[in-house]
Amino acid sequence: MTPGERPARRPWLSAVAAAVPAALILCLLTTGTDGSAAVLLLPVIAGLAVASSAWVLIRARRQRREYEDRLTAWAAERAAGAERLRIAREMHDLVSHGLGLVTVRAATAARVAGPAGETERATALADIERVGRETTAELRRMLDVLRTPSSEPAPLRPLDTLESLPGIVRAVGGTGLAASLDVREVDEMSSGVQLAVCAIVREGLNNAARHAGPTRVRVGVDRDGDTVVVDIRDDGPRAGWRSRAGAGHGLDGLRERVTALGGSLRAGPAGAGFHLSARLPDRRRPG
Numbered sequence: 273m274t275p276g277e278r279p280a281r282r283p284w285l286s287a288v289a290a291a292v293p294a295a296l297i298l299c300l301l302t303t304g305t306d307g308s309a310a311v312l313l314l315p316v317i318a319g320l321a322v323a324s325s326a327w328v329l330i331r332a333r334r335q336r337r338e339y340e341d342r343l344t345a346w347a348a349e350r351a352a353g354a355e356r357l358r359i360a361r362e363m364h365d366l367v368s369h370g371l372g373l374v375t376v377r378a379a380t381a382a383r384v385a386g387p388a389g390e391t392e393r394a395t396a397l398a399d400i401e402r403v404g405r406e407t408t409a410e411l412r413r414m415l416d417v418l419r420t421p422s423s424e425p426a427p428l429r430p431l432d433t434l435e436s437l438p439g440i441v442r443a444v445g446g447t448g449l450a451a452s453l454d455v456r457e458v459d460e461m462s463s464g465v466q467l468a469v470c471a472i473v474r475e476g477l478n479n480a481a482r483h484a485g486p487t488r489v490r491v492g493v494d495r496d497g498d499t500v501v502v503d504i505r506d507d508g509p510r511a512g513w514r515s516r517a518g519a520g521h522g523l524d525g526l527r528e529r530v531t532a533l534g535g536s537l538r539a540g541p542a543g544a545g546f547h548l549s550a551r552l553p554d555r556r557r558p559g
Contacts, residue, residue, distance in 0.1 A: 373403050399446040432470035444477045448468040448486025456494040465554045468501055468529055475526050476504035476548045485513035500552045508544030
C-alpha cells in the first residue's frame with residue numbers, strides 16, 4: 273500500500289472559476305449598464321463568482337482530506353510492519369538462543385563417556401532446566417503482550433550494553449565452547465551500536481555452538497577510528513561433531529540490523545573454522 277500522489281494544484285480549476293464571471297461581466301459591458309438586463313446580470317455574476325469559488329475550494333479540500341486519509345492508513349501499516357519485524361527479531365533472538373543452548377548442551381553431555389559421564393549429564397540437565405525456565409518465562413511475557421490489545425508499542429526487554437558481553441559469553445560455556453572475550457579501549461558508543469554488538473556476539477556464539485560444537489572461539493571488540501569492529505572466530509568443529517541446523521535467519525537478521533546502522537557484515541569459512549566480522553559506524557565522542 274502507498275499513499276499515492278500528493279494532490280497537486282490544478283490551475284484550470286481556478287481558471288474556470290474566474291472565466292464564468294468574467295464572461296458575464298464582458299456581456300454586461302457589451303449590453304451596457306442600463307436596462308433590465310443589467311439589473312439581472314449583476315446578481316447573477318456575483319452568485320456565480322461565489323458558487324464557482326466555493327466549488328473550487330470544496331473540491332480541493334476533499335482531495336486533500338482523501339490524501340491525508342490514505343497517508344494515515346499507509347503510515348499505520350508501515351508502523352505495524354515495523355512492530356511485527358521488531359517482535360520477530362526478539363522472538364528469534366530468544367528462541368534461537370534458548371533452544372540452541374538446550375540442544376547443544378544435551379548433545380555435548382551425551383558425548384561424555386566414562387565415570388565423568390553421569391556427573392556431566394546431571395549438570396547438563398540442571399543447565400537445560402535453567403535455560404528452559406528462562407526461555408519459557410520470556411515467551412510467556414511476549415505472548416501476553418501480543419494477546420493484550422493496545423495502541424502502545426510492545427515493551428522491550430532491558431537493552432543489552434557492553435556490560436552484558438561477559439554474561440553472554442559465560443552463557444555458552446555450558447555447551448562446551450571455550451570462548452574468550454577481548455574488549456579493547458572502545459570509548460563511549462551509542463546505545464544502538466552497543467545493542468547491535470551484543471546481538472552479533474550472541475548470534476556468532478550460537479552459530480559456533482551449533483555448527484562447531486565444543487571448540488575454541490575468540491570474540492574481539494575494538495575501535496578503528498569512527499568504526500566499531502566486532503570479530504568472532506572459531507577453530508572449526510571437533511572430530512565427529514554433527515552440525516545442528518538452526519532456523520536459518522540469524523545471519524540475515526544480523527545483516528539487516530547492521531545495514532540499518534550503516535555498517536557491513538562479513539561471514540564465511542576461515543581455514544578450518546568460521547569467521548564473522550562486522551563494522552559499525554559510531555563517531556567518537558569529543559573528549
